[in-house]
Amino acid sequence: MDSQVFREAATATIEEIITYFDTLAARDVVSSVQPGYLRTLLPTEVPQDGEPWSAIHADMDTKILPGITHWTHPNFHAFFPCATSYPSLLGELYSGALSGACFNWVCSPAVTELETIVLDWLAKALGLPDCFLSTGPTRGGGVIHGSASEGVLTAMVAARERFLRGKVPGWEGEYAGEDAEVEEVVMRARAGMVALGTGMTHSSARKAARVLGVRFRAIPVRAEDGYALTREGLAAALAECRAQGLQPFFLVATLGTTDVCSVDDFAGISAALEADPDGERVWVHVDAAYAGAALVCPEVQASTRIALAARFHSFTVNMHKWLLTNFDASCFFVRDREWLVRALGVSQAVYGNAASDGGLVTDYREWQIPLGRRFRSLKIWFVLRTYGIKGLQEYVRRGMRMGVRVAEALRARSDLFEIVAGPIFALTVFRAAGERGGAALTLEERNALTREVYEKVNATGKIWLTSTELDGRFAIRLMTAVRTTQEDHVDRAMKTIVEVAERVMKG
Amino acid sequence: MDSQVFREAATATIEEIITYFDTLAARDVVSSVQPGYLRTLLPTEVPQDGEPWSAIHADMDTKILPGITHWTHPNFHAFFPCATSYPSLLGELYSGALSGACFNWVCSPAVTELETIVLDWLAKALGLPDCFLSTGPTRGGGVIHGSASEGVLTAMVAARERFLRGKVPGWEGEYAGEDAEVEEVVMRARAGMVALGTGMTHSSARKAARVLGVRFRAIPVRAEDGYALTREGLAAALAECRAQGLQPFFLVATLGTTDVCSVDDFAGISAALEADPDGERVWVHVDAAYAGAALVCPEVQASTRIALAARFHSFTVNMHKWLLTNFDASCFFVRDREWLVRALGVSQAVYGNAASDGGLVTDYREWQIPLGRRFRSLKIWFVLRTYGIKGLQEYVRRGMRMGVRVAEALRARSDLFEIVAGPIFALTVFRAAGERGGAALTLEERNALTREVYEKVNATGKIWLTSTELDGRFAIRLMTAVRTTQEDHVDRAMKTIVEVAERVMKG
Known part of the structure; x- marks a missing residue:
């Protein structure tokens, strides 16, 4: 493909993208293809000779787009959003052209330095305590990971090494057979280590524990506490672990759980850890993957008491969810970067260079699982500058206001619905009301009715909702944080x- | 940013990208900024009000480009290449617009299905044994990971679970306290498990072992074996592990090591494992991150005996290195996908949907560490179709021919240079010749001279080379696989x- 073909193709693609966004609302939000649809449409092998762009391009409309579920659609109310925006797309465009495997500073100094700078910008914009700044007092800083799953995994590995080095003198982190005695002690110590989360913690924490091969305990949380981890809940779990001879070394605290957007009690967590005989050794990772975005608003910084995170060790927020930046832009902040480097800094002769060897620079390969990395800070920089603090606040607040609007519409029909959680952070969770025709419904009946409403709404293809289960209660989640969603979309969705629900519940 | 601003900005960016590639050779390949250069040029916070694109755009030329090291530059001979191509950029453009966190099939069926299909295409194009096809006899298949580091980590986790389930009846993979007795047995069994690689294995394998917290042993390889793992080397390592009471469960075999592009002896590895009493339980992961690309040529399929990988369990090749696809496009193939799902399939109520619950579809979240994922197969599809098999072969063969050209130039000056490894897979490794002015040089003298040549060549800014160390011998790596590199670039680089070297060595 020569530059002239690229010029024409790319220019046409830009027009298509603009048209796609402008006409998105007219499409069905969820793809309705059947499993295996694409295999019947494509050849079974790479062609021997190259094909012209016209042939490739023709397949986009006919074969690919029918299989796309539209995450930027104004009626996408499922899961959490996955952002796109024009400035972010421009960032991706440049980053594609300047592509490199920028694992070390020298591999493209701008890639490393812009990342450090925009993550400091973001930390300040979110009101994070200064322990998470690269210029802060604890040698902290931020790094862009591929996903919040990578963030919790990285944090857990660093936490394990911090714990073991505190417990086992001489342990340097590598099981290379050089000191068999120390390795044996570490192996025994490890068997008793346990990572903690709650019944609402994201699945990525359990996956991380599996990868490390450490125990994981989910502390139960209660509806009456708003599904948040409390001081009492954590204290009881710590005591139970100690009684069983287990050693807690890691805790995930969540700001905005997937199911109901609950926020764990940071003050209570700090208090429980301070009262624990070995609580100092527990690394607290704050998973704010989705709702952390709302911290751009001072009122959310206050209500979540984010300043209390100064006691904690790492923090993740995904700008690719609610901050207008394309996937992937998972921003991970650590209190002391040295713990990442000790846990993940594995070298090789070929990486050597004067800047790294002199200790003058950050080499982000030591802060993450992968070696190579894209220039992801560029799109973040473009987005933060294009919107500015005020633009980001306006966008986040609009999403939250529409959540309130959803809740109002549900409350106005308390004959049909009961709100189970929210509205909070643009999420409202609800289920079928508790009676029909004056008669109280059993749990099974309510679950069945809620599921029927849920499935029939999704079957229209016009709206996409997801569901969850809370203490055996089937419930519908409705999220209103997508960039394109406006009040009238929400009103029409609620009407549907x-x-x-009237058809299902009233007959 | 409205659509008109985006239209103008994106159209201009496309022209800039074309100009960038057209004029790339005139730039210095490595950035010469000093550490910390960017912080002095940028504000310390996100602006309160949004900025116009003109202001943001102006900073690209003045602040960002000076800090870029140009991986697509024709004189980029460092590390391995990191690819860009026009069809790949088009793929990124569409994928940015269609952005979603496509962790489940229903989240965009096309994202999952195209990935399965193009990875089958790629497996066939590379001549991989059919155990790695999604339609093959062993329930195999491919997935796109973010990096080869994620591939080896994923493989190691799956291998550990496979090993433990074979050894510990009742083990289901989760340390959730539900069967304390089984968990204790597993903890003890795990302490003896060991992952194997060689002295040439990529650092990502050691990093993966650290993340899992398993022992790692690097089997020494010898210059006289071309730095390849042999049957004898592996047999000796297995015997030593067994004698120490350790249980090997994982082996990384490399096709194209970072330092010298050596290829481990697949037949020898198979023979050693067959002769081992418990060799059946050792998962063999083939790391072909870079050189696997060359398997598009039948002569390389034959010379590496890739058909023998039918005995092995997983295989990684990074299309973003030598197959013209933008980072990231790390293609991971597994013999039996069930082992990934068992190791990494962690669910959560909110992921539930009819297609997944019915078992009709692939949910790639169960094949990887992250939950969300980008539409990365699109750029692969565009690249494979644009170039076709013949175009890919031509490109790979050109890189290899230029490696031969480098070696010829070095041999023509045997008064200055000695080839240490290669030319193989477009990589040639060399050092200063063993004598100067008729007198033999010591190892230290040769290392110092080689390093001086290396540093002075890099200091020109015109060429970028990386170095390595082999058994204490400092050596220079010269790679010729970048898309833009032509014969005349190589000739001029060799002239420099x-x-x-003449100045350094002859004074």
Whole structure:
């Protein structure tokens, strides 16, 4: 493909993208293809001779787009959003052209330095305590990971090494057979280590514990506490672990759980850890993957008491969810970067260079699982500058206001619905009301009705909702944080939901 | 940013990208900024009000480009290449617009299905045994990971679970306290497990072992074996492990090591494992991150005996290195996908949907560490179709021919240079010749001279080389696989290297 073909193709693609966003609302939000649809449409092998762009391009409309579920659609109310925006796309465009495997500073100094700078910008914009700044008092700083799953895994590995080095003198982190005695002690110590989360903690924490091969305990949380981890809950779990001879070394605290956007009690967590005989050794990772975005608003910094995170060790927020930046832009902050480097800094002769060897620079390969990395800070920089603090606040607040609007519509039909959680952080969780025709419904009946409403609304293809289960109660999640979603979309969505519920519940 | 601003900005960016590639050779390949250069040029916070694109755009030329090291530059001979190509950029453009966190099939069926299909295409194009096809006899298949580091980590986790389930009846993979007795047995069994690689294995394998917290042993390889793992070397390592009471469960075999592009002896590895009493339980992961690309040529399929990988369990090749696809496009193939799902399939109520619950579809979240994922197969599809098999072969063969050309130039000056390894897979490794002015040089003298040549060549800014160390011998690596590199670039690079070496060595 020569530059002229690229010029024409790319220019046309830009027009297509603009048209796609402008006409998105007219499409069904969820793809309705059947499993295996694409295999019947494509050849089974790479062609021997190259094909012209015209042939490739023709397949986009006919074969690919029918299989796309539109995450930027104004009626995408499922899961959490996955962002796109024009400035972010420009960032991706440049970053694609300047592509490199920028694992060390020298591999492209701008890639490393812009990342450090924009993550400091973001930390300040979110009101994070200064222990998470690269210029802060604890040698902290931020790094862009591929996903919040990588963040919790990285944090857990660093936490394990910190714990073991505190417990086993001489341990340097590598099981290379050089000191068999120390390795044996470490192996025994490890068997008793346990990572903690709650019943609402994201699945990535359990996956990380599996990868490390450490025990994981989910502390139960209660509806009456808003599904948040409390001081009492954590204290009881710590005591139970100690009684069983287990050693807690890691805790995930969540700001905005997937199911209900609950926020764990940071003050209570700090208090429980301070009262624990070995609580000092427990690394607290704050998973704010989605709702952390709302910290751009001072009122959310206050309500979540984010300043209390000064007691904690790492923090993740995904700008690719609610901060207008394309996937992937998972921003991970650590209190002391040395713990990442000790846990993950594995070298090789070919990486050597004067800047790294002199200790003058950050080499982000030591802060993450992968070696190579893309120039992801560029799109973040473009987004933060294009919107500015005020633009980001306005966008986040609009999402939250629409959550309130959803809740109002649900409350206005308390004959049909009961709100189970929210509205909080643009998420409202609800289920079928507790009676029909004056008669109280059993749990099974309510679950069945809620599921029927949920499935029938999704079957229209016009709206996409996801569901969850809370203490055996099936519930519908409705999220209103997508960039394109406006008040009238929400109103029409609620109208559809009410109509379906009336048909299902009233007969 | 409205659509008109985006239209103008993106159209201009496309022209800039074309100009960038057209004029790339005139730039210095490595950035010459000093550590910390960017912080002095940028504000310390996100602006309160959004900025216009003109202001943001102006900073690209003045602040960012000076800090870029140009991986697509024709004189980039460092590390391995990191690819860009026009069809790949088009793929990124579409994928940015269609962004979603496509962790489940229903989240965008096309994202999952195209990935399965193009990875089958790639496996066939590389001549991989059919155990790695999604339609093959062993329930195999491919997935796109972010990096080869993620591939080896994923493989190691799957291997550990496979090993433990074979050894510990009742073990289901989760340390959740539900069967304390089984967990204790597993903890003890784990302490003896050991992952194997060689002295040439990529650092990502050691990093993966650290993350899992398993022992890692690097089997020494010898210059006289071409730095390849042999049957004898592996047999001796297995015997030593067994004698120490350790249980090997994982082996990284490399096709194209970072330092010298050596290829481990697949037949020898198979023979050693067959002769071992418990060799059946050792998962063999083939790291072909870079050189696997060359398997598009039938002569390389034959010379590496890739058909013998039918005995092995997983295989990684990074299309973003030598197959013209933008980072990231790390293609991971597994013999039996069930082992990935068992090791990494962690669920959560909110992921539930009819297609997944019915077992009809692939949910790639169960094949990887992250939950979310980008639409990365699109750029692979565009690249494979644009170039076709013949175009890919031509490109790979050109890189290899230029490696031969480098070696010829070095041999022509045997008064200055000695080839240490290669030319193989477009990589040639060399050092200063063993005598100067008729007198034999010591190892230290040769290392010092080689390093001086290396540093002075890099200091020109015109060429970028990396170095390595082999059994204490400092050596220079010269890689010729970048898309833009042509014969005349290589000839001029060799001219510079010879001139510098003459000055350094002849005074």
